[in-house]
Amino acid sequence: MRNILDLSSSEIEEYLREIGEPKFRKSQIWNWLYVRGVFDFHKMSNLPKGFRFRLSEDFKIELPKVSAVKTAQDGTIKLGLSLQDKNIIETVLIPERTHYTQCLSSQVGCALGCTFCSTGQMGFIRNLTQGEILGQILVARAFLKEIKAKLKIRNLVFMGMGEPLLNWDNVKNSLYILRDKQGFDFSYRHTTISTVGIPRPLKEFAKEDLGSIAVSLHAPNQSLREQIMPRAAKIMELDELIELLKSIPLRNRQRITIEYILIGGVNDSLEHARELNKILSHIKCKINLIRFNPGPDIGYAPPEEEKVIAFEDYLRSKGQIVTLRKSKGQDISAACGQLRAEVSNYETKF
Numbered sequence: 001m002r003n004i005l006d007l008s009s010s011e012i013e014e015y016l017r018e019i020g021e022p023k024f025r026k027s028q029i030w031n032w033l034y035v036r037g038v039f040d041f042h043k044m045s046n047l048p049k050g051f052r053f054r055l056s057e058d059f060k061i062e063l064p065k066v067s068a069v070k071t072a073q074d075g076t077i078k079l080g081l082s083l084q085d086k087n088i089i090e091t092v093l094i095p096e097r098t099h100y101t102q103c104l105s106s107q108v109g110c111a112l113g114c115t116f117c118s119t120g121q122m123g124f125i126r127n128l129t130q131g132e133i134l135g136q137i138l139v140a141r142a143f144l145k146e147i148k149a150k151l152k153i154r155n156l157v158f159m160g161m162g163e164p165l166l167n168w169d170n171v172k173n174s175l176y177i178l179r180d181k182q183g184f185d186f187s188y189r190h191t192t193i194s195t196v197g198i199p200r201p202l203k204e205f206a207k208e209d210l211g212s213i214a215v216s217l218h219a220p221n222q223s224l225r226e227q228i229m230p231r232a233a234k235i236m237e238l239d240e241l242i243e244l245l246k247s248i249p250l251r252n253r254q255r256i257t258i259e260y261i262l263i264g265g266v267n268d269s270l271e272h273a274r275e276l277n278k279i280l281s282h283i284k285c286k287i288n289l290i291r292f293n294p295g296p297d298i299g300y301a302p303p304e305e306e307k308v309i310a311f312e313d314y315l316r317s318k319g320q321i322v323t324l325r326k327s328k329g330q331d332i333s334a335a336c337g338q339l340r341a342e343v344s345n346y347e348t349k350f
């Protein structure tokens, strides 16, 4: 039996056509699922009884289960979610002044094996389905309601486990439902995909205007990128990636985010800052600098503070827009590059 959360808009419409139900039933079903968070067909009270029964015969509603919860001192919440096949993924809720930003996973593990990233060390297990991607938001909302949180989820970032553009079909179909006014109705301005740069889906994402783009660059030249992101560097050479970014059409105030993890003694010198400024000189971008977060089995060190400041100052002096991102949730391994299924280590059970 199929999970109804896995159905695209056109698949639901086709199903309704086949069983002779009007098209507007789709928006009614979506409203129950994605707006009201009701996960029992029999409670969808504005649907005819016979139709509710038919739905329950034809589909199931399957959500990931919260198997563990960790809360950091700064209020960041990491949820360990158990999937139907017992695989575990993680999603993180980052509190801002007026809302939460939710960091979503797109795969169990990741095939790219970037050398600074805990998820990369797990290897690739499988892609998440559309229902599992959307389910992370539904479960997180229910969790926030349960703990009577004051803030709601407003921003979504695909920066959790996995490379979202290597699971493009399911991520793309999820994005359609996320931005659909009858679905989740998230603004494109509040949805960001973070990618190392996978050419075809990146072009498609940009063309369809599905959200903002963040690029995990982390190195200002090809040979260093090959060293710290060996597989990603092979998928697209740095020169090609930069050319592709230059060609992406952007709205008036939109900029591409360049993610750059500063790793002690590896990519954090002034010379690296100069190279970075040079390759980005014709790209409308903002640069997010992130201090490397030490993780288990990763042989890198965080950067020295003076180097971080010098790197940041140099880029600013050249007119770049730079943010030195405070890594939230560091004490619970929820920060960038630290997501990894480690359920046995959770302290608090939900």
Ligand code: SF4
Pocket (backbone or CB within 6 Å): 110, 111, 112, 113, 114, 117, 118, 119, 120, 121, 160, 161, 162, 163, 196, 216, 337
């Ligand atoms: S940084 Fe992203 S692409 Fe690289 S291994 Fe980690 S999850 Fe995969």
